[in-house]
Amino acid sequence: MASLSERARAAVADDQLQEALGSLTGVLRRLTRAATDDPRVAERRERAAAVRRETLADLPGWLDRLERTLRAQGTTVHRAGTADDVRKIVLGIAQAEGVELVVKGKSMATEEVHLNPALEAAGIEVVETDLGEYIVQLAGETPSHIVGPALHKRLPEITALFSRVVGRDLPEDAEVLCAVARQVLREKFFSAGMGITGANFVAADTGTVVLVTNEGNGRMCSTLPRIHVVVMPVEKVIPRLADIADLVPVLTRWATGQALTTYVTMITGPRGHGDVDGPEQLHVVFLDGGRLRLTGTAYADMLACIRCGACLNVCPVYRKIGGHAYDAVYSGPMGAVLTPLLSGGREGRDLPGASSLCGACTDACPVHIPLADHLVRLRADLRPRRRRVVWGAWARLWARPRGYRGSTRWAGRLARLFARHRASAATPGADGWAASVPGAGGWAGARDVPLPAQEAFRDWWVRRGGAP
């Protein structure tokens, strides 16, 4: 498989992608910046950050409480340790109920567990109904942004995809394409036996599932099909439903710049006596997927993430290479931290390197996750053994005065060898610089490296008659 730098190079060379990224993430970034000017918003941000940490202080406890509340109202609760567990649980419900068609709301959790292929392999038709997810599904791709899945797609490509669906040439007009999607997907909503959504938040005190959308796909999936399955990563639990008044406006401001999205849906329990719509069965699947073991570690506050995507929009690396170059479900700074953590270091080991450490992600994060610090810590925790041995030896050497003196003396002598690789004459003071350093790899490839002094300061001091 291609390395991160190879994937990044390919992304940078992709003109179409560069055009899409250039115009689109700029819009999102401006919206995010405008959000922080309102003092009411600033207060909510601090309260939202505090509520997320209150939840994480006792995540298992809040989950137990939530499970009790959900069961009491007639909702079925399933606990899934792994992605495979989620797939088995959801497939099990679908098969037991004879479901042939599933409509899905926008959900990164179901992307994370690769739910669609598992259902499709069992002969179940799965239709993504968020417009962006629908576009990505038609193209046979994966989302490139957690908020705007089809951010990388341009209008001509989307027009071609939709034209294929309806079997005639459609004009390159977003309004027309949207109307086509409405018509095609409306039929799916009415005939689907199961709706699957994620959850933005789930309140422990009332057992309420909160869905935040602009299109209404979450409302449709939770209103028309007979069964509604919510795949809920465990950190989505919040103590009180009333906390939504801070959390949701913060999420929407940072995600899209909106005071609130068009729809905020609060679902408490399945269809009750006398209801003519809403699901007869409501299932909530708790997804651990490597999250619970992060509590109590230095990375625990990563679970405070509310998936607004602001860190992607401000990241100079994401803005240049887009989401797919990360080759992970979650991209951008949050993805670079989350991917290795959730997989226990098996996936995305090179992703913490996809950062300039400028700290823009930390500043943008509405709930104050120190993303840049986590990226640095992960680089240390995930570094390859070879590098760990080299740096360990260096640390031991410099811990002793004799080792330090000897190594600086040798460094000065070795530097003379590099003088042959001197930087170009155009560089002022080029004498003290090397254009390349063997063994330093790409790091020195794009920079001139200052050479150590030919004579160590201590030697010079003693030679001048100073006390050693």
Add this chain to the structure above:
Amino acid sequence: MTDSVTGGLVEEMRASLRRAQAVVHGPVTPADAVSLVVERSAALAADASVAVPATDDVLDATDLLTSLRHAGLSLLTPDDPDWRARLPGALVGVTGALAGIAESGTLALGCGPGRPRAVSLTPDTHLCLLPVERIEPDFAAAFARASASGLPPALVWVSGPSRSADIEKRITMGVHGPRSVEVVLVES
């Protein structure tokens, strides 16, 4: 609450609703609100039906359903045995609101027995009556009001018509939910 405070909230609500791309009517008297809704329903639904809840305190207070029936409109009520089959044919949905958020132009809709979730979702146009005294400054206050007499099975917060920005960040209206939301502000 003094009249001037209420007046300020109503003005903020009107401005926020417009920003959210909703159509705003009023504030008008309850009687005028009824004639307005009848007139708009007739114009928008034509021969199609109008989805309504069986019970809704705002609609019941003005006896709106009777007025709609008298105007010759075909109403789709949740006690209809063919409710689900007739739902796609309803072009207009009429509801009251439990609360409003002035800051964001948001309507709180309570759904449950007698008040189906789809009434404000599947029709092309959603007509909503919001009594002005239910307008609150922010989400926290509006949530407290909307849940004061118990949390409905589905509590939906709506800010304008359904929209998407998934095609090149261009805002397109009416993806899945109503293409248009008209709000009638009702004086107390």
